Amino acid sequence: xxxxxxxxxxxxxxxxxxxxxxxxxxxxxxxxxxxxxxxxxxxxxxxxxxxxxxxxxxxxxxxxxxxxxxxxxxxxxxxxxxxxxxxxxxxxxxxxxxxxxxxxxxxxxxxxxxxxxxxxxxxxxxxxxxxxxxxxxxxxxxxxxxxxxxxxxxxxxxxxxxxxxxxxxxxxxxxxxxxxxxxxxxxxxxxxxxxxxxxxxxxxxxxxxxxxxxxxxxxxxxxxxxxxxxxxxxxxxxxxxxxxxxxxxxxxxxxxxxxxxxxxxxxxxxxxxxxxxxxxxxxxxxxxxxxxxxxxxxxxxxxxxxxxxxxxxxxxxxxxxxxxxxxxxxxxxxxxxxxxxxx
Ligand SMILES: *[C@@H]1O[C@H](CO)[C@@H](O)[C@H](O)[C@H]1NC(C)=O
Numbered sequence: 612x613x614x615x616x617x618x619x620x621x622x623x624x625x626x627x628x629x630x631x632x633x634x635x636x637x638x639x640x641x642x643x644x645x646x647x648x649x650x651x652x653x654x655x656x657x658x659x660x661x662x663x664x665x666x667x668x669x670x671x672x673x674x675x676x677x678x679x680x681x682x683x684x685x686x687x688x689x690x691x692x693x694x695x696x697x698x699x700x701x702x703x704x705x706x707x708x709x710x711x712x713x714x715x716x717x718x719x720x721x722x723x724x725x726x727x728x729x730x731x732x733x734x735x736x737x738x739x740x741x742x743x744x745x746x747x748x749x750x751x752x753x754x755x756x757x758x759x760x761x762x763x764x765x766x767x768x769x770x771x772x773x774x775x776x777x778x779x780x781x782x783x784x785x786x787x788x789x790x791x792x793x794x795x796x797x798x799x800x801x802x803x804x805x806x807x808x809x810x811x812x813x814x815x816x817x818x819x820x821x822x823x824x825x826x827x828x829x830x831x832x833x834x835x836x837x838x839x840x841x842x843x844x845x846x847x848x849x850x851x852x853x854x855x856x857x858x859x860x861x862x863x864x865x866x867x868x869x870x871x872x873x874x875x876x877x878x879x880x881x882x883x884x885x886x887x888x889x890x891x892x893x894x895x896x897x898x899x900x901x902x903x904x905x906x907x908x909x910x911x912x913x914x915x916x917x918x919x920x921x922x923x924x925x926x927x928x929x930x931x932x933x934x935x936x937x938x939x940x941x942x943x944x945x946x947x948x949x950x951x952x953x954x
Contacts, residue, residue, distance in 0.1 A: 645731060646682045648672050654712030655686070662688050662717040662725070671765075675756035681731050683753050688717040688725035693766055698773025698800065700897065701726045701758060703782025703790075705807070705879065705886075708735035710779045713887055715894035721902055723775060726762070728754055730781075737785040742837050744781075744809060747789030755794045775801045775825075775901065779890055780838075780879055783807030787845040795819025801901050804828045805893060806879040807838055808845030815848045817855035823867075825901055826853075827915070829893055830872040830923055831880055838878070839924045846870070850919050861919075866904050870921035871911040881910050 648670060659668045672684045690697065700723040704710035708729060716725035730737045731753065738744025758774055776798065778786040786802060788809040799821030808828065820826075826849065830842060853859070853868055874881045874889070881889035893900070896907040906913050 645684075645733065646672065648684055649729065650684075650708070650712055654714060658686075658688070658714035658717040662714075662719070665691050666717065666719055667691075668714065668717060673757070673761050675761050676753050677756075679749070679753065681749070681753055683731055683757055684729040685757060686711070686714060686727045687762070687766065688714065688719065689766060690719055690724060693724075693768045694722070695768060695770055696773075697722045697724055697769045698775065699724050699726050699758065699762070699769065700775045700777055701728065701754070702777040702894075703728060703737050703754070703779065703785060704730070704735070705780030705782055706734070706736045709887055710782070710890055711735070713891070715887075715891040716777060716897070718895075720895075721898045723773075723897070724766075724769060726758075728757065737781045738789065738809075742784075742809075742841065744784050744788060747785045747809075748793060750785055751789035751793050754790065755797065759797065773800050774798050775803070775897075777803040777805070777894060777897075778807060779805050780807045784809040784841070787811070787848070791815055791819050791849075795824075796821075799824045801825035802827075803893075803897065803901055805881070805890065806830055806834065808842035810841065810844040810848045815852035817852050817857075820849075820852050820856050822856065822858055826868045826918065827900055828870045828918065828921065828923075829874075829881060829907075829911070830870075831874045831876040831878065831889075832872065832924075833875070833877045833880075834924065835878045842923050846918060846921050846923065853918070864919060865917035866915075868918035869915035870918045870923070871906075871915050872921070872923050873912045874910055881907075 655668050662668065666688045668686055669689050670686045672682050674680060675683050700716045702710060702716050704727065711727045711729045714725060714727050729735060732739060737750055739746030763771060776786055783804045784807045786804060788811045791802060792811040792815045796818045801824060828846060853864060874883060876883040876889060879886045879889050882892040892910055893907055899905040900907045906915060
């Protein structure tokens with residue numbers, strides 16, 4: 612077992628270091644082996660208790676994307692009856708999978724059905740290994756197909772125009788660097804981005820953000836060093852796209868796209884206590900924070916900061932992006948060219 616894991620990780624690292632096609636091929640092969648439900652139902656009972664008797668946690672594994680053999684494991688907090696006003700809150704966990712198993716979104720909240728999805732690799736890391744998450748686009752496609760193809764068949768009748776996403780740490784890296792840029796145009800309800808962010812190689816197109824898309828980015832003061840580097844340029848990407856969305860006034864943008872970085876805690880410890888309790892505390896206030904434009908009690912400042920004015924960790928988002936651009940240019944012409952081409 613240990614040896615198998617070691618070989619798997621070695622293949623992933625080898626894949627990440629070679630050409631993009633090589634990465635895809637190797638990962639597809641590696642991921643295809645993960646065709647059994649992992650985790651032995653860990654966390655289901657506790658999530659079931661929090662969700663209440665009207666909701667049943669179910670777990671499945673599927674191959675959501677035609678032509679990609681990768682299996683995707685997911686859990687749904689399924690209500691007894693699905694009504695047409697019900698939408699989804701799809702959560703992507705942080706590295707190692709804690710929130711997949713804990714399901715902080717298990718309780719039906721504002722008629723949003725909680726879904727958690729497990730990263731399709733052995734270390735349970737969305738976007739693959741390394742801080743630049745090279746498998747982000749592939750993973751984003753798998754999640755998109757799960758939501759667009761698998762879930763509507765499995766639970767017909769929910770409102771497909773009402774799909775929110777919640778990212779935790781590594782999950783937020785994949786949402787900001789791949790999911791929003793590639794598939795934001797299909798999902799225009801809202802994005803709760805917690806304790807993570809990564810710029811996309813090609814930026815974010817304006818079409819990824821709709822006239823009513825809600826975005827809130829939540830960090831803490833004592834964030835991890837590498838995230839202090841990657842979150843500011845990710846916010847700059849979002850702000851650049853938001854500025855190009857037609858018909859959104861600055862006044863509207865100030866409450867629709869928000870940021871808060873005030874909690875005095877470590878990585879994801881929004882309650883100042885711990886990782887899982889901090890995440891649960893924010894997700895429990897999803898309705899207030901994401902739908903009602905209110906602060907999260909005991910977590911955020913009384914007034915959320917407009918995303919355009921966000922200065923996470925004291926850095927100006929614009930300056931941070933310039934730094935990122937320079938380092939991209941150093942690391943390879945692809946990224947810098949991609950950004951130029953978008954303009
Ligand atoms: C489905 O969601 C959209 C977007 O939030 C909303 O405009 C529409 O009214 C919803 N439909 C139902 C039946 O609730």
